[in-house]
Amino acid sequence: MTTYITTPIYYVNAMPHLGHAYTSIVTDAYSRYRRLCGDEVRFQTGTDEHGEKIFQAAEQEGVSPKEYADRISAAFRQTWPLLGVRPDHFIRTTDPEHIKTVQDILQQVHDRGDIYFSEYSGLYCRGCERFLTAKELVDGNCPDHQQPPTAIAEQNYFFRMSKYQDWLIDHIRNNPEFITPERYRNEVLAFLKAPLEDLCISRPTSRLTWGIPLPFDDKFVTYVWFDALINYLTGIGYPDGPDFDRYWAAAEHVIAKDILKPHAIYWPTMLRAMGLPPYRRLHVHGYWNVDETKMSKSIGNVVRPGELVEQYGVDTVRYFVLREMSFGLDASFSGRALVARRNSDLANDLGNLFSRSLTMIDKYADGIVPEPDAGTMTDADRELIANVERMVGEYRQAMDGFGFNRALQEIWQVIGRLNRFIVTNAPWELARDPAQKGRLMTMLFLLAEGLRLITLVLQPFMPETAAKMAAALGLETELETASLEKAGRWGQMVPGHRISPGAQLFPRLDKKNNQPPQPQQKQKKKEKEAAAEEGLVDFDQFGKLDLRVAEVVAAEKIKKSAKLLKLTLKAPEERTVVAGIGKHYQPEELIGRQVLIVANLKPVKLMGVTSHGMVLAAKEIDADGNEQLVLSTVAGAIAPGSKVA
Numbered sequence: 165m166t167t168y169i170t171t172p173i174y175y176v177n178a179m180p181h182l183g184h185a186y187t188s189i190v191t192d193a194y195s196r197y198r199r200l201c202g203d204e205v206r207f208q209t210g211t212d213e214h215g216e217k218i219f220q221a222a223e224q225e226g227v228s229p230k231e232y233a234d235r236i237s238a239a240f241r242q243t244w245p246l247l248g249v250r251p252d253h254f255i256r257t258t259d260p261e262h263i264k265t266v267q268d269i270l271q272q273v274h275d276r277g278d279i280y281f282s283e284y285s286g287l288y289c290r291g292c293e294r295f296l297t298a299k300e301l302v303d304g305n306c307p308d309h310q311q312p313p314t315a316i317a318e319q320n321y322f323f324r325m326s327k328y329q330d331w332l333i334d335h336i337r338n339n340p341e342f343i344t345p346e347r348y349r350n351e352v353l354a355f356l357k358a359p360l361e362d363l364c365i366s367r368p369t370s371r372l373t374w375g376i377p378l379p380f381d382d383k384f385v386t387y388v389w390f391d392a393l394i395n396y397l398t399g400i401g402y403p404d405g406p407d408f409d410r411y412w413a414a415a416e417h418v419i420a421k422d423i424l425k426p427h428a429i430y431w432p433t434m435l436r437a438m439g440l441p442p443y444r445r446l447h448v449h450g451y452w453n454v455d456e457t458k459m460s461k462s463i464g465n466v467v468r469p470g471e472l473v474e475q476y477g478v479d480t481v482r483y484f485v486l487r488e489m490s491f492g493l494d495a496s497f498s499g500r501a502l503v504a505r506r507n508s509d510l511a512n513d514l515g516n517l518f519s520r521s522l523t524m525i526d527k528y529a530d531g532i533v534p535e536p537d538a539g540t541m542t543d544a545d546r547e548l549i550a551n552v553e554r555m556v557g558e559y560r561q562a563m564d565g566f567g568f569n570r571a572l573q574e575i576w577q578v579i580g581r582l583n584r585f586i587v588t589n590a591p592w593e594l595a596r597d598p599a600q601k602g603r604l605m606t607m608l609f610l611l612a613e614g615l616r617l618i619t620l621v622l623q624p625f626m627p628e629t630a631a632k633m634a635a636a637l638g639l640e641t642e643l644e645t646a647s648l649e650k651a652g653r654w655g656q657m658v659p660g661h662r663i664s665p666g667a668q669l670f671p672r673l674d675k676k677n678n679q680p681p682q683p684q685q686k687q688k689k690k691e692k693e694a695a696a697e698e699g700l701v702d703f704d705q706f707g708k709l710d711l712r713v714a715e716v717v718a719a720e721k722i723k724k725s726a727k728l729l730k731l732t733l734k735a736p737e738e739r740t741v742v743a744g745i746g747k748h749y750q751p752e753e754l755i756g757r758q759v760l761i762v763a764n765l766k767p768v769k770l771m772g773v774t775s776h777g778m779v780l781a782a783k784e785i786d787a788d789g790n791e792q793l794v795l796s797t798v799a800g801a802i803a804p805g806s807k808v809a
């Protein structure tokens with residue numbers, strides 16, 4: 165199969181923000197998913213560089229429109245790799261091939277009689293770069309740009325859009341997948357209930373020169389939308405490129421609801437007038453808002469994707485936007501929600517499952533994916549397998565229908581189940597009983613196979629993480645060439661290959677100050693410093709203490725000291741330890757007692773006696789300031805020298 169999928173070509177009057185990033189990430193995730201399904205995929209994005217608002221933005225900066233467009237177009241192009249977005253083609257409407265194709269199409273449609281010259285007056289929104297109908301205004305303003313449109317009356321060229329209204333209504337009605345989600349299909353059908361007006365497709369050069377000249381009248385340039393939409397054709401070699409027909413038959417566009425009308429009404433009618441079939445599907449998503457308001461340059465409430473990636477890492481950003489927004493509905497951005505998802509879904513659920521599983525395979529199966537012992541399979545195991553297989557099916561259905569957050573919910577349901585599988589099977593207990601070896605190996609195999617499938621289905625969402633997971637599971641080459649058809653089935657993991665534990669997928673972020681993740685070395689050092697400040701020791705530090713049980717074989721007072729006793733201890737070797745317990749214990753009552761000592765303290769000389777360690781005791785000071793001291797010991801008899809852990 166072939167997939168041709170596009171993002172809008174973004175205006176170069178503003179730097180990329182999270183809204184643009186979302187559309188591009190969604191399109192990238194879908195492209196990767198289709199590749200995983202074995203499709204040949206063509207993913208196109210680019211920049212829209214003509215029109216009034218670009219001209220004005222350039223003027224404000226005091227540079228030529230082309231210079232300005234070059235700069236911002238480059239910023240878009242450079243943003244995509246940071247987000248793991250990998251288009252196959254980046255188109256610019258200032259590309260000479262595009263300009264030529266637009267002129268050829270205009271000439272063709274003009275020759276067919278679908279373009280005519282006439283007088284027009286209307287309300288123009290520069291933000292939208294289109295005429296608005298009175299019905300679209302809210303309190304006299306454009307609802308998207310919160311500014312009143314300008315009344316314009318002039319002579320222009322018009323495209324006979326009205327001629328194709330009935331055809332368009334039929335096409336939408338007969339093809340339920342043409343515009344999705346359904347709410348937008350309904351919105352378009354509702355709009356089409358009123359008679360469709362013809363579309364003004366030119367601007368007089370007296371008012372605007374920054375556009376593609378009309379081939380049949382050089383006193384006019386092409387209206388930016390008529391120019392821009394055609395990018396979807398020029399990018400795949402219209403009219404006679406070798407792959408054009410194949411790609412065009414598979415065309416799918418991804419947009420937000422702000423540009424529904426040009427895509428759902430202008431574009432199919434333009435295609436019809438050109439004698440081309442309409443695109444296959446239009447996927448319409450909602451807005452990223454900040455405090456209920458659409459994120460946009462004109463409002464100035466934007467979140468920069470590059471900064472987010474720097475702070476949180478690319479896959480956290482991709483995961484967050486794909487998980488948080490239900491495709492078609494609006495979503496609100498908050499840094500706190502992002503950190504919460506990162507810590508709970510990524511660090512806790514996925515990260516822990518992954519590192520625990522690999523550590524256990526390392527420890528209990530010498531780092532080799534073990535052969536399962538079929539005889540030890542339980543009904544619960546079979547249910548788990550059925551659940552994972554069901555997830556893959558649901559995932560595919562969700563992805564085919566742009567239900568990215570649903571697909572992720574399905575995956576996380578399995579992650580939760582595998583985490584519970586570890587707890588209920590308690591492999592650390594199985595490992596203590598040699599008779600349970602077969603069961604332990606079955607369990608570890610099920611975990612490895614579950615993780616393989618999770619890696620596979622996560623790949624379109626989090627390519628970097630999936631690559632790390634695949635490498636740790638020893639499946640790098642498999643992942644690169646995997647097709648969901650085959651690799652998406654349970655039981656494809658080959659036992660006997662080596663895994664490498666130790667990869668930390670998502671180090672936790674500090675909730676209080678949203679600290680950016682540091683490279684791992686620095687992170688460790690930072691964590692240690694923070695812990696030291698709070699008086700905490702980490703496990704490594706604790707592990708360095710040599711705590712032992714010792715038996716007192718001799719005890720005597722040290723001259724001139726009321727407090728210090730010299731003890732001879734067996735631990736198991738004999739050693740001298742000086743203890744400050746003289747006010748609480750008589751030497752003779754200590755003989756034969758078991759005490760606890762720190763055996764690896766540096767020797768110190770106290771009142772002329774060298775002490776090799778320290779005796780542990782508990783101390784209580786009462787309200788009157790009296791000190792009570794009790795030696796620490798163990799609750800039963802044990803050989804001197806036994807370790808305390």
Ligand code: ME8
Nearest residue numbers: 172173174175183184187212392393420451452459
């Ligand atoms: O409209 N939330 O370009 P544009 C979600 N050049 N998505 C958002 C968003 C937000 N707050 N803000 C922007 C144009 N987007 C035309 C398109 S196509 C032939 C020509 C995304 O730079 C979303 O995809 O204004 C939206 O449709 C697009 O950016 C608009 O980009």
